[in-house]
Amino acid sequence: MEDKFLLITIFLSVFCGIGVIFLMVAWIIASVMADRKKNCTAKAVGTVADLVRSTKYYDSEHSIRGFHPLVQYTTAKGETMSIVSAVSTSPPKYRIGDTVHVKYDPNKPEKFYIDGDNTINIVKTVFLCVGLGLTALGLLVGILVFILA
Numbered sequence: 592m593e594d595k596f597l598l599i600t601i602f603l604s605v606f607c608g609i610g611v612i613f614l615m616v617a618w619i620i621a622s623v624m625a626d627r628k629k630n631c632t633a634k635a636v637g638t639v640a641d642l643v644r645s646t647k648y649y650d651s652e653h654s655i656r657g658f659h660p661l662v663q664y665t666t667a668k669g670e671t672m673s674i675v676s677a678v679s680t681s682p683p684k685y686r687i688g689d690t691v692h693v694k695y696d697p698n699k700p701e702k703f704y705i706d707g708d709n710t711i712n713i714v715k716t717v718f719l720c721v722g723l724g725l726t727a728l729g730l731l732v733g734i735l736v737f738i739l740a
Contacts, residue, residue, distance in 0.1 A: 599732075599733060599736050599737075602729065602732060602733070603729045603730070603732070603733040604729075605729070606725050606726070606728055606729030606732075607725070607726050607729040607730065609725050610721075610722045610723070610724070610725030610726030610727075610728075610729060611722065611726060612722070613718050613719075613721045613722030613725065614718070614719065614722035614723065614726065615722075616718045616722075617715050617716075617718035617719040617722055620711060620714065620715040620718065621715055624704075624711060624712075624715070627696075627702065627704055628694075628704075630696045630698075630699075630702065631694040631695050631696050631702060631703060631704060632694070632696075632697065633666065633667055633694065633695050633696070633697040633700075634692065634693070634694055634706070635664040635665060635666060635667075635692075635693045635694075635695060636664065636690060636691075636692060636693070637662045637663055637664030637690070637691045637692070637693040637705075638662070638663050638664070638688065638689070638690060638691070639660045639661065639662060639685045639686065639687055639688065639689040639690075639691060640661045640662070640663045640673065640687065641660075641661040641687060642658045642659070642660060642661070642683050642685070642686075642687060643658070643659045643660075643661055643675050644656060644657070644658055644659075645657050645658075645659060645679055656681050657679025657680060657681045658679055658680060658681060658682070658683035658684075659675045659676050659677070659678070659679045660675070660676050660683075660684070660685045660689075660691070660705070661673065661674070661675050661676075662674055662675075662676060662691060662693060662703070662705065664693045664695070664703070666695065666697070666700045667697065668700075670700060672695070672700055672701060672703070674701055674703060676703075676704075676705065678705075678708065678710050678711055680710055684708070684710065691705045691706075691708075692705070692706040692707060693705060693706065694706050
């Protein structure tokens with residue numbers, strides 16, 4: 592009987608622990624985006640000047656490729672900014688020459704986001720849903736086992 596409770600405790604710990612990690616990542620993404628939206632109050636019209644390909648290798652056979660838009664825009668002070676977005680997609684969401692609306696921080700014009708691009712919100716939502724699901728699954732199984740035992 593003790594072995595059963597040990598296995599249940601491990602199951603709960605693993606599922607809830609992984610769920611909490613996913614929830615923390617979702618919270619960090621939400622915090623960063625809230626901070627960016629609070630500080631990026633200036634608007635500009637930008638152009639996608641290039642697509643920067645990034646590749647992350649997991650081992651010699653597996654990799655993930657993404658395309659980051661290189662956005663050029665001019666600030667209210669007349670500075671021309673040419674910055675690679677931190678957000679990547681595959682296939683590329685933008686094409687070279689696309690016009691994008693940019694919001695940037697007037698005090699740090701290199702900090703920006705593309706207004707209306709919801710890619711990061713989708714990532715946040717996925718992390719939130721997976722985190723809630725794993726945590727709920729771990730708790731539900733644990734509660735059911737203790738009730739039925």
